Amino acid sequence: MNFASLPDRRAAHDPDGAAVSDGRQSLTNTQLLDRVRAAARQLQDLGIGPGDVVALKLTNRIEFVLLLFAAWRIGATVTPVNPSMTDVEVDRQVKDSGARLLVVEDHAAPVTDGTAVLAVGALAKEGVSSDHAPHVDSSALALLIYTSGTTGVPKGVMLDHANIDAMTEMGRLSLDIGPADRCLLILPLFHVNGIVVSILTPLLAGASVVIAGRRFDPHSFFDLVEQERPTFFSAVPTIYGMLAALPDDVRPDTSSLRFGVCGAAPASAELLNRFEARYGFPLVEGYGLSEGTCGSTVNPVAGPRRAGTVGLPFPGQEIRIVDAEGTEVGPGTDGEVLVKGPNVMRGYLGRPEETARVIVDGWLHTGDVGHLDAEGYLTLVGRSKDMIIRGGENIYPKEIEDVLTGDPSVLEAAVIGVPDEKWGEVVVAYIQPRPGVTVDLTTLRELCARSLTGFKRPTGFFVVEAIAKNAVGKIDKVSLRAAHVAAS
Structure with missing residues (x-):
């Protein structure tokens, strides 16, 4: 099933059935198709065609879904852009992707040389009398x-x-999603999880979607659940931790919910069990990455769930654990997690060497460390060497270090993640000044504010005479992290 034609199929099968809503508007399947066709015609009028890239710098709203399907209908590609990014970061993504059009919120239009900008409020709403058949090509970049x-x-x-056809069908089967389901989207649509798990998979299964338009608020979340009656939603451990920490007198009606999906960062078995005991519906923990089109393992909804593991492989995927020499190891032995299946990405845009390093003989080398048990459940014990996960957001220190060392007073910078009760981890930076120079922390904070999205900015700066190195002269982040925690 190609998603370019999904709105047509839904409208033909159930014209008046609910499709998607966002608190401001609600569309039936027929209305969804009409709006998609209108947006597709508008994109064509703007010169967008097969192979072109459309960048969407939007908050969670119906128009994101409309533009997703509209772009695919005419053979174009979508690149989602985090709305909280700085202009520098947006410009970099737009240029790297080669986007010909950037769609933005009505109040913000960053400068992007050579790229047309469309305010979302100007998106066409009127239907068209006829249009071309959807551009269906499984090899086209989505x-x-x-x-x-x-x-x-x-x-x-x-x-x-x-990739997305395979992943959504795997998700439909593993989570047992059907027409009676209703998904509540609370994760951002600039993440593959939000797009695949909360939009495409339920729509593929004939279910409906409710988009929570406002920023997540634990105090109003269950009011939304009681109002919209979803059957499932997907979130990160930070969100479940916030909900679990609500006052004891908060006793919402959760009877509509079959399950919640937990992913993007490790969650403790204690949190999962405590949450289910309090709210009466299970959390199924999964694991995946963007390079695998979102998910590779998940605990069964109906079968045995093993808290502390990230579950079993999705149908059609294989998981292998290998040692440092690339030799497969047996159950219970830690090693690098490898993934294989039709969900594995085509590669990194314009980076064939990096692609060749992570995809070898069809196997995606995740850089994460874990082991399988005798029944095939995966347990993660580590992750990519330096990656920080803050509230489900992946942060690689090198990007932040490059910004910091761009200041002329900084000789060297080491960025680490340190434990945080709310976010799981937060970013901390250690700074070594150039000889005879004083570091101005206000200047560094301003530099980070200009160059980095908010969640990437260090919450603490520590100026030291020298940053610890290991025996081969590389920054020793293991000892740096341990020393920081010990001193906290």
Whole structure:
């Protein structure tokens, strides 16, 4: 099933059935198709066609979904842009992706030389009498998802229609989603999780979607659940921790919910069990990454869930654990997690060497460390060497270090993640000044504010005479992190 034609299929099967809503507007399947066709015609009138890239710098709203399907209908590619990014970061992604059009909120239009800008309020709403058949090509590029790399330079993960078709069908089967389901979207749509788990998979299954338009608020979340009656939603451990910490007298009606999906960062078995005991619906923990079109393992909804593990492989995927020499190891032995399946990305845009390093003989080398048990459940024990996970957001220190060392007073910078009760981890920077120079921390904070999205900015700066090194002269982040925690 190619998603370019999904609105047509839904409208033909159930014209008046609910499709998607966002608190401001609600669309039936027929209305969804009409709006998608109108937006597709507008994109064509703006010169967008097969192979072109459309960048969406939007908050969670119906128009994101409309533009997603409209772009695919005419054979174009979508690259989601985090709305909280600085102009520098937006410009970099737009240029790297080669986007010909950037769609923005009505109140903000960053400067992007050579790229047309469309305010979302100007998106066409009127239907068209006729249009061309949807552009159906499984090999066409569907999504360009940007993820920070160990080089510090964000990379475009190329996902084609075959990738998302495979991933959504795997998700439909594993989570047992059908027409009676209703998904509540609370994660951002600039992440592949929000797009795939909370939009595409339920729409593929004939279900409906409710988009929470406002920023997540634990105090109003269950009011929304009681009002919209969703059957499932997807969130990160930080969100579940906030909900679990609500006062004891908060006793919402959660009877509509079959389950919640927990992913993007490790969650403790204690949190998962405590949450289910309090609110009466299970959390199924999963694991995946953008390079694998979102998910690779998940605990069964109906079968045995093993808290503390990230579950079993999705149907159609294989998981292998290998040692440092690349030899597969047996159950219970830690090693690097490798993933294989039709969900594995096409590669990194314009980076064939990096692609060749992470995809070898069809196996995606995740850089994460874990082990399988005898029944095939995956437990993660570590992750990519330096990556920080703050509230489900992946942060690679090199990007932040490059910004800091751009200040002439900084000789060297080491960025680490340190434990935080609310966010799981927060960013901390250690700074070594150039000889005879004093570091101005106000200047560094201003530099970070100009160059980095808010969640990437260090919450603490520590100026030291020298940053610890290991035996081969590399910054020893293990000892740096341990010393920081011990001193806290």
